[in-house]
Amino acid sequence: MKKEMLRFSSVTYIYHTVRGETEATRGLSFTVEEGEFVAVIGPSGCGKSTLLSLAAGLLKPSEGEVTRSGSCGYMLQRDELFPWRTIEKNLYLPLEVSKQNSPELRRRAKDLAVKYGLGEFLQSYPPQLSGGMRQRAALIRTLATDPDLLLLDEPFSALDYQTRLNVTADVAEIIRSEGKTALLITHDISEAISLADRVLVLSGRPARVSYTHELDFGDLKNPLKRRESAGFSGWFEILWKELNQ
Amino acid sequence: MKHQRKPCSLEHARFLRARKKNLAIVWALRIGLLVLLLGIWELVTAVGWSDPFLTSSPSRIxxxxxxxxxxxxxxxxxxxxxxxxxxxxxxxxxxxxxxxxxxxxxxxxxxxxxxxxxxxxxxxxxxxxxxxxxxxxxxxxxxxxxxxxxxxxxxxxxxxxxxxxxxxxxxxxxxxxxxxxxxxxxxxxxxxxxxxxxxxxxxxxxxxxxxxxxxxxxxxxxxxxxxxxxxxxxxxxxxxxxxxxxxxxxxxxxxxxxxxxxxxxxxxxxx
Missing domain, CATH: 1.10.3720.10 (MetI-like)
Incomplete structure (x- = not known):
């Protein structure tokens, strides 16, 4: 059996505000295994981002338990590159913060950037790059500390459609070839199908896992190829129905 | 201002010239306005329309x-x-x-x-x-x-x-x-x-x-x-x-x- 990278065991999370309390999740349980790419889809406002904050350890569950083996890297909707830093300095940010700013790790981050086509932009500032390039830089930044688990919070939703398809393919390739485990949150069904090994469908608030699907694309990992494949529309229909229940 | 060394099209050269001309006009008007105001001030006190004891004048300043x-x-x-x-x-x-x-x-x-x-x-x-x-x-x-x-x-x-x-x-x-x-x-x-x-x-x-x-x-x-x-x-x-x-x-x-x-x-x- 494969190693478990992340486990939610009947996790309940309650938001407290002056107006009252809101259950974001109730009895939420699932696992993510090593090397897996898991996508979570759910109706908007169902507490998808809460789920990632719980996974990252930024929030503590009100009930239940979140266990994670190893470190994690967080990738957000927008690239959130610091405009006053060059791309290279942006890549070193997580190293500086976690005090592992060694020449070896800097070297590694830089090599990753070069390997994935950011070599000529290392000394540029973020506003000089296209949206797609910036999101790619954000992914390399996330990978700089060599995290065991990637948490992706709708990382493509701020991009225009064409860029989005291309960047999704890029990012999928990078994550697969670096052998990373990933948990993707998205509201985009086709994105989930084109990327994931497994799709979890959340219910409306309070969120629970209402369906789990192992996608049967076999070795077909390329998101663009998946979109063209025969099984794609079938999965879309199934997930669409489940999401709208 | 950054000057581009690249050869530029005629239209771009015209654009740059027009921009430069516009800037020169703005500065000329700014200075002209100051000179005009000081001149009027000096003049009205010199010909006695206003009392320099109350309004002073550029030369007295x-x-x-x-x-x-x-x-x-x-x-x-x-x-x-x-x-x-x-x-x-x-x-x-x-x-x-x-x-x-x-x-x-x-x-x-x-x-x-x-x-x-x-x-x-x-x-x-x-x-x-x-x-x-x-x-x-x-x-x-x-x-x-x-x-x-x-x-x-x-x-x-x-x-x-x-x-x-x-x-x-x-x-x-x-x-x-x-x-x-x-x-x-x-x-x-x-x-x-x-x-x-x-x-x-x-x-x-x-x-x-x-x-x-x-x-x-x-x-x-x-x-x-x-x-x-x-x-x-x-x-x-x-x-x-x-x-x-x-x-x-x-x-x-x-x-x-x-x-x-x-x-x-x-x-x-x-x-």
Whole structure:
């Protein structure tokens, strides 16, 4: 059996505000295994981002338990590159913060950037790059500390459609070839199908896992190829129905 | 301005020429307007339509300034006011930023002090004039204190707003990397507030001059504010106008120094 990278065991999370309390999740349980790419889809406002904050350890569950083996890297909707830093300095940010700013790790981050086509932009500032390039830089930044688990919070939703398809393919390739485990949150069904090994469908608030699907694309990992494949529309229909229940 | 060495199309050359011409026209009009106003002023006093005793005139102002210069008091008064303004400005900016940092750091402290800051901000500082005289005497110390008082609240509020407006998602990103509050402050909050810091400096320059001149109105025995008050009391309007003109030049000079600082500090990666 494969190693478990992340486990939610009947996790309940309650938001407290002056107006009252809101259950974001109730009895939420699932696992993510090593090397897996898991996508979570759910109706908007169902507490998808809460789920990632719980996974990252930024929030503590009100009930239940979140266990994670190893470190994690967080990738957000927008690239959130610091405009006053060059791309290279942006890549070193997580190293500086976690005090592992060694020449070896800097070297590694830089090599990753070069390997994935950011070599000529290392000394540029973020506003000089296209949206797609910036999101790619954000992914390399996330990978700089060599995290065991990637948490992706709708990382493509701020991009225009064409860029989005291309960047999704890029990012999928990078994550697969670096052998990373990933948990993707998205509201985009086709994105989930084109990327994931497994799709979890959340219910409306309070969120629970209402369906789990192992996608049967076999070795077909390329998101663009998946979109063209025969099984794609079938999965879309199934997930669409489940999401709208 | 950056000059492109690349060969450019005829149309682009025309565009650049038109832009340059437009800039030249604006500057010519600016200077022309000043000359025109000074000319009218001089003329109406020269032909006797207005009484130079009440309105002064450019030539009398020039003469007054020359007089101050020859008896050695010109740079003395400028020096006194400039020193008070700069010291007050520096203290207000430095202390304002530090207090804003403390308020950003502790939400409780911020909530506790909020009503006090609001009241202090609304209070006309000149109301504290008598207190300041009694506490600090009638020397430069009182004027510097007044300058600080006028500038510091604006500095605090401006910087606090900038600190609080730091992008929440970038904070989330840093927290997900395991950043401490100090790291968030040093790596994100302070660098992202640079533009606000410059705009705060621009406001603080104006505030510092208000503070120092107001201070000199109340207590001083030297400085440009003193010259204005003294000139008014003895009906030497030439002196009032001269000191005001010098103030205009100094205030503009200090503002442009801040603009220069902005050019050095804020690198615009787009250009």
């Amino acid at each position: 020039a003469k007054t300034i020359a007089g101050l210069y020859s008896d050695g008091s010109l740079f003395y008064h400028i020096g006194v006011t400039l020193a008070e303004t700069l010291i007050g400005f520096a203290i207000a900016v430095a202390a304002g930023c530090l207090i804003a940092l403390a308020l950003w750091w502790s939400e409780t402290l911020r909530k506790v002090l909020e009503p006090y800051i609001v009241v202090l901000n609304a209070l006309p500082k000149i109301a504290l004039g008598p207190l300041i005289i009694i506490w600090f005497g009638t020397g430069s110390k009182a004027i510097v204190f007044m300058t600080v008082l006028v500038g510091i609240i604006v500095a605090i509020l401006h910087m606090l707003n900038a600190f609080i407006a730091t992008d929440k998602n970038k904070i989330l990103l840093l927290r997900s990397m395991g950043a401490s509050k100090l790291q968030i402050l040093l790596k994100l909050v302070i660098p992202s507030s640079l533009a606000s810091f410059i705009s705060m400096l621009k406001i603080a320059v104006g505030m510092a001059w208000i503070g120092s001149i107001m201070g000199e109105y109340i207590v001083s025995r030297a400085g440009l504010g003193y010259l204005i008050v003294y000139g008014g009391q003895v009906f030497k309007l030439d002196l009032v106008m001269s000191a005001t003109c010098i103030l205009c030049v100094l205030a503009a000079g200090m503002y442009f120094l801040v603009v220069l600082l902005e050019k050095v500090l804020v690198k615009n990666p787009d250009s």
